[in-house]
Amino acid sequence: MTRELNVLGACPLDCPDTCSWVVTVKDGEAVGLRGNRDQPYTRGALCVKVNRYLEHTKAADRILHPMRRVGPKGSGRFERISWDEALDEIATRLTAIVDEFGGEAIWPYQGTGTLGYIQGESGLAGRRLWNALGASRHDLNICSRAGNLGLARTNGTPGGMDPETFALSKLILLWGTNTLTSGHHLWKFIQEARANGAHVVAIDPIRTRTADQADEHLAIRPGTDAALALALMHVVLDEGAEDRDYLEHHTKGWEDFEREIRKYPPKVAAEITGIPEKDIRALGVRLAHTRPTGIRATMGVQRHQGGGTAMRTIACIPGVTGDWKYPGGGVAYSTSAYVPLRVDPRRELLPRPVRTLTMTRLAEGLADTEKPVKCLWVYAANPMGSTSDQNRIREGLLREDLFTVVMEQFPTDTVDYADIVLPATMQFEHMDLHHGYGHMYLMWNEPAVAPAGECASTTETFRRLARRLGLTEPSLYDSDLQIAEELLSADHPALAGITVEGLRERGWARLGYPDPFVPFTDGFPTPSRRLRFVPEGKGYVPPATARADGPYKLAMITPASHVFLNTVFGNNPELARRAGAPKVLVNEKDAADRGLTHGQRVRVFNDNGGMTAEVEITDRVAPGVVATPKGSWPKLSPGGTNVNALVEERDADMGRGAVYHDNLVEIGPLP
Template identity: 70%
Template structure:
C-alpha cells in the first residue's frame, strides 16, 4: 500500500458515545486518528483517552506473538511459541477437559473491552464455537444489567430518549452520571439546551467535573436515588402537575404507585437522601413546572443492591409528568434497546442445555472447593483489574489445575496468570460492526492497517481453533463479512435500508427513527402497551450502604467512579495517561479525615473484611461526610500494595439482573505507617 488513505472506523470501547473516527494511513502505517467531523454525534471530537489510540496500538509492551507460561502462575514469565504449538496445546487441553469433566467445566469469560458485534461482547463473539463444545454460558452482568432489567420490567425495553434531543430540553437532570468524563459528547446537546434557557442539575454523591459545570449540584447519599425520585414526584402531585391524560392512556399500576409517592414526603426523603428538604422541594417545583424535562441516568446509578429498582423508579418520573409525549422529554439510560440487529446465539448447536456462570461471581466460582471450572478463557476482559473481590479471583487463578487462556493486547495482571496467551488485534486492524449505546447510529469499522506481529482477530482465532479441533459445523467458518450480513438481515422497521454495502461506503447510518424521537408518546412495547409502575413497597430498595453506613467497624461508603484518563482498565498502561492520572487517590471529606488523622498527600489503607488497597488521601469537600471515593482503572501491579478498589468490592447481586455492586461497599480508611506499608 502506498500513498495516503482515509479509513472510516469506530471506537470499540465501553462508552455510550461509540465515536465514529477517521484513520489516515500513509504507506501502510496509521499516522493520524481524529473524530469523524461528519458524524452527527461525534462531530470531529474524540476523548482524551482515545486521542492516544494509535500510540497505544504501537506501544512497546504490545503482545505480538502466542506465549506459553514458563514461571509460576502470577509471575508473568512466558516464552514465545508458534500459533500451531498454541493451538495444539489448547486443543488437547480442551478435549481432555470435555472428556473428563464435560463441556460445562469451560468458562468463556468475555468482557466489555470491545463492544463490537463481530469481535466483541455485543455479538457474543465465539459463542458458536463454545456451543459446539458444550461450554458454560457467560452472563455479562458487570455493566448495565440491573438497570436494563428494571427498564424492561417497566417499559418493555431499556431503550429511551435519543440523547441528541437533550438540545430541546428545558430542565436536564444529570442523575448519577458524569458525562464530561464518561461520554462527553452529550455535553454539546446540554449546552445547546442551556443556550435556550435550560436549567441543569447534577445529582451525584461526588461533585464531579460535570457537577462543577451544572447550575446546581445535589450531593445525594449513595443508593438512595429511588427515594429522591419519589420525593420529587410528591411535590409534583402536591402541585397537581401530573399528566392525568397520559397516566390514564399509557400507564398501569398508577393508583398504588401514587400511594407510594404520597408515603415519601419531602421531609422523609431529605432524611433518607441527605439532601436538604428545601433543595428537594425546589427541584420538585422545577420538575412540576418545566416541560420538557430530560433525565440522563447511566450505569453507575444502578451498581448497588437496589440499582434496578432505582432506575425503574426514576424512569417513572417521565410517565407521571407526561414528558414522554414531548420532544426533548423522557429518560435516557441506554439506546441499546433500539438496536434490532439479527443476533442469533445459535443455541441449536448445543447438544443439551448448559449452565450460565455470572461474571461478578468469578472469585467464588474459581474457589478450589467448588472444583467446577477447569478452563477459563478470558477475552475482552481483565478480571484482576475490573471484577469484584479480586483477592478471591487471584487465589482462583493461582490453581494449578485451572487451564487459563487469555486473548489480549497487553500484559495485564490477568495475563500474568495465563497458561497460554494469544495476541489479539486492535480496532484499527480488524473489521467490526458497532452501535453506540448513547446514540442512534450503526457504524462500520474497516481495518486500516495490517495486524502487527502474529496478532489475530477474535473471529479468526476461533475459526482457526475450530479447524484445528476438526469441527465440521459450517457456520464456525463464516467470514467477518458473512457474519455482518447475517447481523444486518433483520426485518425490524428500524433496519430498513441499512445494508453492509452502505455502511462500508458511508461509515455510519442512522437507524430508521425520526428526529426528534419520542419513543413512548403513543405507548410502550409491552403486551399491554403501557408502562408498569412499581407496586407498593417496591419503588425504593435501600442499598447496603443506605441501611448500614455510619455503623459498625466499616462506617464509610466507598464508591469507585470512572477515572478521567482510563476507560475501565484500558489505557492504564499508557505512560502519559498514567502520569496524568497520578497515583490512586481516595477522596475523604474533611470531617471524616480529621476524625481519622488523615492528611492530604499521605498514603492510607482502605479496607474491610474482604480486602484492602492503598491510596493517597485527598481531603476534599467534593464528597459528603460518610462517603469516600476512589476512581477505578489502575492495574493492581502498578500501584502500591498491588491492589485497586475492587479488592474491597464484595461479590453480591443487585435486586434485578444480578447486577454488580461497585458503589455499595462499606470500608474504613486508616493512615499508613510512615514507611507506607499496609498491614
C-alpha cells in the same frame, strides 16, 4: 511514492458515544487519528483517552506473539511459542477437559473491552464455538444489567430517549452520570438546550467536573436515588401538576404507586438522601412545571444493592409528569434495545441446556468444587483489574488444575495468571460493526493496517481453534463480512436501506427511527401497552451502606477515571502520569476525625481487602462518603491491588448486577 489513505472506523470501547473516527495511513502504517467530522454525534471530537489510541497500538509492551507460561502462576513469566504450538496445546487440553468433565467445565469469560458485533461483546463473539463444545454460558451482566431490568419492568424495554433530543429539553437531570468524563459528546446537545433556557441539575454523590458545569448540584448519598425520585414526584403531586390524562390513558397501577409516593415527602427523603429538604422541594417544583424534562441516568445509578429498583422508580417520573409525550422528555439510559441486528439461532449451534456462570460471580465460580471450572478462557476482559472481590479471584486463578487462556493486547494482571496467552488485534487491524448505546447510529470499522506481529482477531482465533479441534460445522468458519451481512439481514424498519456496502463507504448510518424520536407514542412494549408503575412498598431498596453500624463507617464509590476506561489505558505512560497515584477523596470532617492529612499515603480497607492510596481532602464528597476512581492496574499500583479488592462479590436486586458503589470501608495509616 508515498500513498496516503483515510480509512473510516469506530471506537470499540465501553462508552455510550462509540465515536466514528478516521485513520490516516501512509505506506501501510497508521500515522494519524481524528474524529469523523461528518458523523452527527462524533462531529470530529474524540476523548482525552482515545486521542492517544494510535500511540497505544504501537506501545512497547504490546503482546505480539503467542506465549506459554514458564514461571509460577501470577509471575508473568512466559516464553514465546508459535501459533501451531499454542493451538495444539489448547486443543489437547480442551479435548481432555471435555472428555473427563464435560463441556460445562469450560467458562468463556468475555468482557466489554470491545463492544463490536463481530469481534466483541455486542455480538457475543465466539458463541458458536462455545456452543459447539457445550461450554457453560457466560452471563455478561457486570455493567448495566440491574438498570436494564429495572427500566424494562416499568417501560417494557431499557430503551428510552434519543440522547440527541436533550437539545429540546427545558430541564435536564444528569442523574448519576459524569457526562464530561463518560460520554462527553452529549454535552453539546445539553449546551444547545441551555442556550434555549434549559436548567441543568447534576445528581451525584461527587461534585464531578460535570457537576461543576451544571446549574445545580445535589450531593446525594450513594444508593438513595429511588428515595429522591419518590420525593420529587411527591412535590409534583403537591403542586397538582401530575398529568392526569397521561396517567389515565398510558399507565397502569397508578393508585397503588401514588400511595408509595405519599410515603416519601421531602422531609423523609432529606433524611435518607442527605440532600436538604428545601433543595428537594425546589427541584420538585421545577420538575412539576417544566416540560419537557429529560433525565440522563447511566450505569453508576444502578451499581448498588437497590440498583434495579432505583432505575425502575426513576423511570416512573415521566409517567407521572407526562414527559414521554414530548421530544426532549423522558429517560435516557441505553439505546441498545433499538438495534435490531439479526443472529440466526440455527447458525449459533445452540446445544443442550447447559449451566450459566455469572460474570459478577467469578470468585464464587472458580471456587466451586462440585462442578469445577477447568478451563477459563478470558477475552476482552481483565477480571483481575475490573471485577469484584479481587483477592478471591486471585486465589481462583492460582489453582494449578485450572487451564487459563487469555486473548490480550497488553500484559495485564489477568495475563500474569494465564497458561497460554494469544495476541489480539486492535481496532485498526480488524473488521467490525458497532452501535452506540448512547446514540441512534450504526458504525462500521474497516481494517486500516495489517495486524501487528502475529496478532489475530477474535473471529480469526476461533476459526483457527475450530479447525485444530476438527470441527466441521460450516458456520464456525463464516468470514467477518458474512457475519456482518447476516447481522444486517433482519426484516426490521430500523434497518431499512442499511447495507454493508453503504456502511463501508460512509462509515455510519442512522437507524431508521423518526428524527426527532419520541418513543412510546404508539404504546409501551408491555402486555397492556402501558407504563407499569412500581407497586406500593417496592419503590425504594436501601443500599447496604445505609447500615454503617459495624467497624466500617465510610460509604465508598468507585467512579470512572477521566483518563482510563475501565482498565484500558492503565499502562499508557502519559495517561498514567495524568492520573497520578491512586487517590481517595475524603471530606474534611472525616479526615479530621481520623487524623488524616492531605497527600498522606494510607490504607483503605474492609473485610474483603485493602488498597494503598493518597488522601485528597476535598469538599467534592460529603461527610461519610469517600471515592477512589477505578481503572488502575493492580500490579502498577502501590500495594499491588486496586479498588476492586474492597468490593464485595454481592448481588444487586435485579440481574445479579455488581455493587461497586455499595461498600463500607475505613481509612488508616499504612502499617
